Amino acid sequence: MRISGPQAERILYDIFHAKRKGRTAPLSHQLTLGWVGAPDNPIDEAMAVLMRAPRSYTREDVAEIHCHGAPYTVHETVRLAVKAGARPAEPGEFTRRAFENGRIDLAQAEAVMALIGAQGAKAAQDALRQMRGGASKIILEARAEAIRLLAGLEAAVDFPEEIDESEAMAGLREGAASLAATLRAACNPRAEKLLREGLDVVIAGRPNAGKSTLLNALLGEERAIVTDLPGTTRDTLTERLELDGLIVQLTDTAGLREDGDAVEEIGVARARAALECADLRLIVVDASAPLEPEDEALIVEPCIVVLNKCDLPPCINRYGGAARIVEVSALTGQGLPELLDTLREAAALPDASQASLTRARHIAAATQAAQALEEAVAAMDTGFPTDVAAIDLKRALDALGSITGETLSEDVIDAIFANFCVGK
Numbered sequence: 001m002r003i004s005g006p007q008a009e010r011i012l013y014d015i016f017h018a019k020r021k022g023r024t025a026p027l028s029h030q031l032t033l034g035w036v037g038a039p040d041n042p043i044d045e046a047m048a049v050l051m052r053a054p055r056s057y058t059r060e061d062v063a064e065i066h067c068h069g070a071p072y073t074v075h076e077t078v079r080l081a082v083k084a085g086a087r088p089a090e091p092g093e094f095t096r097r098a099f100e101n102g103r104i105d106l107a108q109a110e111a112v113m114a115l116i117g118a119q120g121a122k123a124a125q126d127a128l129r130q131m132r133g134g135a136s137k138i139i140l141e142a143r144a145e146a147i148r149l150l151a152g153l154e155a156a157v158d159f160p161e162e163i164d165e166s167e168a169m170a171g172l173r174e175g176a177a178s179l180a181a182t183l184r185a186a187c188n189p190r191a192e193k194l195l196r197e198g199l200d201v202v203i204a205g206r207p208n209a210g211k212s213t214l215l216n217a218l219l220g221e222e223r224a225i226v227t228d229l230p231g232t233t234r235d236t237l238t239e240r241l242e243l244d245g246l247i248v249q250l251t252d253t254a255g256l257r258e259d260g261d262a263v264e265e266i267g268v269a270r271a272r273a274a275l276e277c278a279d280l281r282l283i284v285v286d287a288s289a290p291l292e293p294e295d296e297a298l299i300v301e302p303c304i305v306v307l308n309k310c311d312l313p314p315c316i317n318r319y320g321g322a323a324r325i326v327e328v329s330a331l332t333g334q335g336l337p338e339l340l341d342t343l344r345e346a347a348a349l350p351d352a353s354q355a356s357l358t359r360a361r362h363i364a365a366a367t368q369a370a371q372a373l374e375e376a377v378a379a380m381d382t383g384f385p386t387d388v389a390a391i392d393l394k395r396a397l398d399a400l401g402s403i404t405g406e407t408l409s410e411d412v413i414d415a416i417f418a419n420f421c422v423g424k
Helices: 008-015 071-083 093-100 106-116 121-131 134-158 165-186 189-197 211-219 262-277 293-297 336-346 360-382 386-404 410-418
Strands: 002-004 016-018 032-038 041-051 062-066 199-205 237-243 246-252 280-286 303-308 325-327
Touching: 002 008, 002 093, 008 016, 008 041, 008 062, 008 071, 016 041, 032 071, 041 071, 093 106, 093 410, 106 121, 106 134, 106 386, 106 410, 121 134, 121 189, 121 246, 134 165, 134 360, 134 386, 165 360, 165 386, 189 246, 189 360, 199 211, 199 262, 199 336, 211 237, 211 246, 211 280, 211 303, 211 336, 237 336, 303 336, 325 336, 360 386
Parallel strands: 199 246, 199 280, 280 303, 303 325
Antiparallel strands: 002 062, 016 032, 032 041, 041 062, 237 246
16 A cells, blocks of 8 residues: 655554564665554554655655555555545556656656556567656657757847848758658657557458468467358457567457358458458468459458468469468468468567657657648748747647646646556
């Protein structure tokens, strides 16, 4: 249990009593063994630590009690703290206090929630990079450059006798255009989607092509029902696979044909809907049977054509028009490593060492800033008064400041922290 605020120390020692007596002032950042509850009526043996400001998560006095996790002891510990003057934290309140007290900026605060919700190792690594100031570094450098450009523009307006306006405007134009390009290059919406949701891969094909067998083989466990009867799969089945720290959402679908019963028709409709939304399609073709027009009709990029059942005598060994073809036997495992490598290539993220913006809010704000900078360039090219370009530069500064929280309204900040869990 965590307590933050000017009364944290008093509340801690109202409800926690150290076994070791005689210390007049408890040491900061040192765990102490003791009892929770009244000395003559303890409810739990626990460890407690006091972290005096500013060396704490919130930059306030913070106290923590590490008790046993039984529901009764946790509930009673919280009840005693509230009785002593504490109140339950609001969602994200500890991280919000860290933001408001200047320990972290808003982008770093959002990274805390991203780390909590990370679906794979890559997403967790990206969140840690943002917590260490990855996005903030990009934005702070961009804001510093925008401030320099704005200062140069205003100097040209205020001191026309000393600064040649045409030379100044040429330099400002080049700087604004370069900064806009830098911001657009830093935005990575594909990485944002992959880190947040994973790669959405739909397995599709005609009945009995081996789609469900392939799903089970990729997962390494029996998740889908497999029979020799066409139309066994009648709904979509989605399972998660982690490849090199990135989540891949594999969706098995009903076999695509037109003459099924009413229930199978619903499954086929859902399969086609899943194909429309997929990041990548695995088109499974039975390589031991003649190629049908229905097989050819399924190729819609982006896709990987999987020639399945290559353990049987082949009837086809190619699939015209496909950019990527992998031959496998979902039954024996032949070719599966090559298919997984192809999936890795499709899900590849940019070099992690390259700084980028990977959160939707940050990408939207940086794009808005880049657009304002481009409009400033257009204003200079068109011959508008320099005041017009100055307004555009200020808009860019406001957009960049919204990422770190410097220019964001209280209502928007409230909405951001409302999505946090209570414990953070």
